[in-house]
Amino acid sequence: MSSRIIENKVDIDYLQKLDPSGEFRLTACLQCARCSSGCTMREETDFLPHQLNRMAILGLEKELMGSKAIWMCVSCQTCFSRCPMQVNTPAMIDKLRGMALDAPGELKRVKIFNDVMLSSIKRFGRTYDFMLMAIYKLRSGDLFTDLTKLPAMLRKGKFNLFPPRTAGRKSVRGIFNRVFGRREQR
Amino acid sequence: MKYSFFPGCSLESTARDFGMSVHAVAKALAIELEEIPDWTCCGSTPAHATDAVLAAALPARNLLAAEKAGRDVVVCCASCYGRLASANYELAKDEKLRSEVASIIGQEYSGGLKVRHLLEVLIKDVGTSEIRDLVVRPLKGLKVACYYGCLLTRPPELSIADEPEDPRLMEELLEAVGAETIEWPYKTECCGASFSITRVETVKRLCSEILKMADESGANCIAVACPLCQTNLDLRQLDIEEKFNLPVFYFTQLLGLALGLSNEKLGIGKLMTDPTKVLQFC
Numbered sequence: 001m002s003s004r005i006i007e008n009k010v011d012i013d014y015l016q017k018l019d020p021s022g023e024f025r026l027t028a029c030l031q032c033a034r035c036s037s038g039c040t041m042r043e044e045t046d047f048l049p050h051q052l053n054r055m056a057i058l059g060l061e062k063e064l065m066g067s068k069a070i071w072m073c074v075s076c077q078t079c080f081s082r083c084p085m086q087v088n089t090p091a092m093i094d095k096l097r098g099m100a101l102d103a104p105g106e107l108k109r110v111k112i113f114n115d116v117m118l119s120s121i122k123r124f125g126r127t128y129d130f131m132l133m134a135i136y137k138l139r140s141g142d143l144f145t146d147l148t149k150l151p152a153m154l155r156k157g158k159f160n161l162f163p164p165r166t167a168g169r170k171s172v173r174g175i176f177n178r179v180f181g182r183r184e185q186r
Numbered sequence: 187m188k189y190s191f192f193p194g195c196s197l198e199s200t201a202r203d204f205g206m207s208v209h210a211v212a213k214a215l216a217i218e219l220e221e222i223p224d225w226t227c228c229g230s231t232p233a234h235a236t237d238a239v240l241a242a243a244l245p246a247r248n249l250l251a252a253e254k255a256g257r258d259v260v261v262c263c264a265s266c267y268g269r270l271a272s273a274n275y276e277l278a279k280d281e282k283l284r285s286e287v288a289s290i291i292g293q294e295y296s297g298g299l300k301v302r303h304l305l306e307v308l309i310k311d312v313g314t315s316e317i318r319d320l321v322v323r324p325l326k327g328l329k330v331a332c333y334y335g336c337l338l339t340r341p342p343e344l345s346i347a348d349e350p351e352d353p354r355l356m357e358e359l360l361e362a363v364g365a366e367t368i369e370w371p372y373k374t375e376c377c378g379a380s381f382s383i384t385r386v387e388t389v390k391r392l393c394s395e396i397l398k399m400a401d402e403s404g405a406n407c408i409a410v411a412c413p414l415c416q417t418n419l420d421l422r423q424l425d426i427e428e429k430f431n432l433p434v435f436y437f438t439q440l441l442g443l444a445l446g447l448s449n450e451k452l453g454i455g456k457l458m459t460d461p462t463k464v465l466q467f468c
Contacts, residue, residue, distance in 0.1 A: 021282070023280075040375070040376040040378065040392065041388070043391075044388060074336075074376055074378050074379075074380050074381060074388075075231050075234070075235070075336075075380050076336040076337075076340065076376035077336055077337070077340035077341050078336070078340065078376065080340070080341050081339075081340040081341045081342055081350065091238075094234050094235050094238065094241075095238065097235045097236070098235070098236050098237055098238075109384040109385070110381070110384050110385070112384075113232070113383055113384045114231070114232035114235055114236055115232075117230070117232040118229075118232050118233065118236060121226070121227045121229065121232075121233075121244070125226040125227065126195045126198075126226055126227045127195040127196075127199075127227055127230075129195075129199050129200065133383070136383065140384075145386055146383075146386070149421060149424070152458065153200070156202075156455070156456040156458075157202050157456065158199060158200045158201075158202055158203075158456060159199060159200065160198070160199050164195070164198070166224065166225075166226055167224045168224040168225065168226040168247070168251075169226070171226075171247065171291075172226045172227075172244070172247070175240070175243050175244065175247065175290055175291060176240070178289075178290045179237055179239055179240045179243065179290055180237075182239075183237065
């Protein structure tokens with residue numbers, strides 16, 4: 001990849017696809033790396049925010065889609081908040097997550113969790129933690145993590161066994177159907 | 187003072203104690219929090235990590251429901267605050283998004299309401315001098331590390347504090363009720379809450395760094411304004427090898443104690459790290 005960075009050619013077509021209205025301001029990035037110096041995940045991730053910005057400008061789609069970084073982002077907004085050029089890296093990462101079909105390796109869990117939580121919201125209008133956790137555990141295969149905390153949380157009334165009853169769930173279902181219906185058309 | 191209130195899902199489950207203490211404190215301070223009729227989930231991180239239109243439409247549905255009352259919307263959960271405030275901001279300035287969301291939810295929301303966090307309402311609308319007058323039990327002996335986490339102050343456009351890198355709202359409030367607050371550098375670091383289910387090792391590392399800094403800076407407890415931060419910092423103390431014993435209170439619980447409200451009303455018994463020792467002095 002490093003040789004392609006040296007070539008230094010901005011990939012207009014890819015930028016158009018990633019950010020048609022230019023709201024992420026990727027081309028304003030100065031590569032000052034102020035974002036990366038404060039990144040919560042700097043110790044664990046494969047690419048830092050300023051590197052992701054550069055990769056996007058150069059159109060390195062395959063590398064971005066396969067990166068751990070887009071799934072490792074904790075959405076803390078530190079990079080965007082400190083950027084002197086207001087480059088919105090978190091919004092770009094969100095867009096990339098929406099475009100990437102799957103997360104690499106162990107990070108698949110992040111995608112599974114997102115999907116399971118969204119289906120809980122679609123069904124009940126609010127999150128239903130008990131069912132959400134049960135389905136997440138079955139789908140991710142991560143059965144035992146935090147299981148020992150369940151009794152205390154139930155005792156302290158911090159975990160509802162029964163689903164929320166929300167009259168608004170029907171309109172929420174409509175929102176989901178229309179949003180995802182359009183995504184499929186695109 | 188009357189506001190539209192968005193409780194958010196966690197105030198009715200994992201953060202029930204936050205919900206209890208918010209209502210108890212509001213009542214004591216004559217703040218009326220009228221629940222947004224038929225509110226639904228803001229979508230949180232899973233929505234914005236999946237689709238930008240969905241992430242704006244779910245909050246917009248709630249803001250539309252609040253629009254009839256025309257009052258400021260008060261939110262307590264930092265994640266809900268981030269989502270509602272962000273959708274509000276984006277919808278007001280982005281015409282394309284506004285019409286796209288309108289076609290999804292069947293009605294246009296123009297971003298005319300103000301979305302605010304309870305902490306900011308307490309400082310700016312009620313005022314610390316007003317609160318100071320109502321204190322019956324000054325929180326002497328408490329050395330509080332005020333922890334804001336990410337989404338109350340980031341991005342700066344949506345920050346509840348004028349100084350996003352060094353917010354002081356919680357400090358002002360808790361000092362007004364007799365607690366001592368400590369100076370420490372990690373008050374806006376991220377605890378990794380969006381990974382609390384999926385990447386426990388990451389969360390343990392981040393929480394342990396925050397707890398360690400609070401401990402070394404001389405705090406004997408932590409105050410938070412976010413249900414996800416609370417659960418993370420409180421519950422993960424059980425997992426981290428180093429033992430800290432730092433109770434993690436909601437700011438509303440500490441305020442409520444100072445106003446003379448009972449432990450039961452404030453849900454103090456629901457904390458995982460036992461606070462009795464810290465509270466015995468006040």
